[in-house]
Amino acid sequence: MGLTGFFLITFLIVHCFINSMIFFNDGGETFNHWGHFMGSNLIVRTMELGLFAFLILHIVQGLILWAQNKAARPVRYAMNKAEKNSKWYSRSMGLLGTLILLFLILHLYHFWVPSRFGGMANVQVLETTTLGGYSNQEAHNLYLAMQQVFQNNLLVVIVYVLGVFSLFWHLLHGFQSAFQTFGINHKRYTPIIKGIGVIYTTVICLLFVLMPVSIYMNWIN
Amino acid sequence: MEHYHMNLTLKVWRQKNTKSKGNFDTYKVKDISSEMSFLEMFDVLNEQLIKEGKLPIAFDHDCREGICGMCSMFINGQPHGPWQQNTTCQLHMRAFKDGDTIVVEPWRSQAFPVVRDLMVDRSAFDRVIQAGGYISVNTGNAVDANAIPIDKKKADEAFMAAACIGCGACVAACPNGSAMLFVGAKISQLSLLPQGDPERESRALNMITQMDKEGFGNCTNVYACEAECPKGISVANIARMNKEYLHAGLGTEEN
Incomplete structure (x- = not known):
């Protein structure tokens, strides 16, 4: 769980960093440049397979844990003051993960599926235009695709914000939990790891929330 | 008062x-x-x-x-x-x-069946101890207690882990019914000391195998155990157990 989770944590850094290029306010020029690089680079595409494998493994591990842990307590407590001894989000990782998965299905349907299976004809770059230095027909104007999904679509923006909200609590537990699973619990370093976890979670989730919101509110162009 | x-x-x-x-x-x-x-x-x-x-x-x-x-x-x-x-x-x-x-x-756990009313059978803990929570010592005269020098910090840490009274509150508190705080403490108190070092790999593997066999749940680092432990056993012991298990699992030739 920790190992697959940690891989997904590193993926989120790359994903968030590249998507943040939209904040350059250059009409998506820089973002499209990197978007095309990520979509056309063989190493990145191979890692994409790994990403899906780790994501599925993370889900399968979660389901196994859920089933085994449920079986470990067949009779539940009539009264359980769990809030006295632990954080609600640490106890709700399965629920938060399920919410993230539901969001992820919508998210992949919005961007990944059209990009991979030819659903982006409407944002195809014409031969005559240049896009972030690329001018062939293969390049998609991903920035335009983002605008089409989020502009004038309040419901989608709300679902995205809620998805990232679930991700926030999931990461807040998951980041420090991964280190404990690896056997790293140190008087000096563990408080630092926990601090980095909080900063990482806050920064990543804030940037992710700002993306759909900024496009919807026309804060960037 | x-x-x-x-x-x-x-x-x-x-x-x-x-x-x-x-x-x-x-x-x-x-x-x-x-x-x-x-x-x-x-x-x-x-x-x-x-x-x-x-x-x-x-x-x-x-x-x-x-x-x-x-x-x-x-x-x-x-x-x-x-x-x-x-x-x-x-x-x-x-x-x-x-x-x-x-x-x-009573404690609610698959591994702790209710005997009657509020009494539960905690012999699952005994079987986990029997699987490796000991050191093998040759019989004969008792060795001088101070013959082996031990780092004070390690001795203190081992002592803190040994404070576990095996009551099972960790299992009872854990939303997953996991026994990892107990097993982590029992592994730590021995593996931190030179007397426990020779058998540390087989100990980690055997005790964790037995723990799983007893039907305890898995640790998801909720840390309810530490908060409810009457002896304040730290979850650092669970991390140490994970490390011991990782070392033993990757490094040992035992099966």
Whole structure:
């Protein structure tokens, strides 16, 4: 769980960093440049397979844990003051993960599926235009695709914000939990790891929330 | 501290044996002194039940000094009740006030079947210890205790882990019914010391295998165990257990 989770944590850094290029306010020029690089680079595409494998493994591990842990307590407590001894989000990782998965299905349907299976004809770059230095027909104007999904679509923006909200609590537990699973619990370093976890979670989730919101509110162009 | 008396309503889990279903029964106790321990309050209730010709409530207890690990009870939604780093026998009635309703349940775990009422069978812990929670020593004259130098810090850490009384509150508190705080403490207290070093790999592998066999859940680092442990055992012991297991799993030639 920790190992697959940690891989997904590193993926989120790359994903968030590249998507943040939209904040350059250059009409998506820089973002499209990197978007095309990520979509056309063989190493990145191979890692994409790994990403899906780790994501599925993370889900399968979660389901196994859920089933085994449920079986470990067949009779539940009539009264359980769990809030006295632990954080609600640490106890709700399965629920938060399920919410993230539901969001992820919508998210992949919005961007990944059209990009991979030819659903982006409407944002195809014409031969005559240049896009972030690329001018062939293969390049998609991903920035335009983002605008089409989020502009004038309040419901989608709300679902995205809620998805990232679930991700926030999931990461807040998951980041420090991964280190404990690896056997790293140190008087000096563990408080630092926990601090980095909080900063990482806050920064990543804030940037992710700002993306759909900024496009919807026309804060960037 | 102010001394007062109280009347209480108790909702206690009654279960005839492991196989029967069990249910809550409600009892009233009167004039309970704030200076009584929780178990003494149960003694009063049991005297009352015996006088009424009813079966007394079965519960585990032994030293009543907070050191043997025998008492259990899930009191008002927390193992060993509302006080931190405290056992049920050392929980005093001043934790409650007149008119309170107190819900008392046994530990709930697949690995700890209810024997009767509030008593659970914790022999799963014994079998985990038997799987590797020991050091092998040749018989003969006792070796001089100070013959092997031990780093003071490590000795202290081992001692802190050895403070575990094996009561099972960690399992009871864990939302997953995991025993990793107990097993982590038992592995740590030996692996930190030179006497425990030679068998550290087989110990980690065997104890964790037995732990899984007993039907305990998995640790998801919720840390409810640490918060509820009457001896304040740290979850750093779970991390150490994970490390020991990783080392043993990757490095050993044993199967």
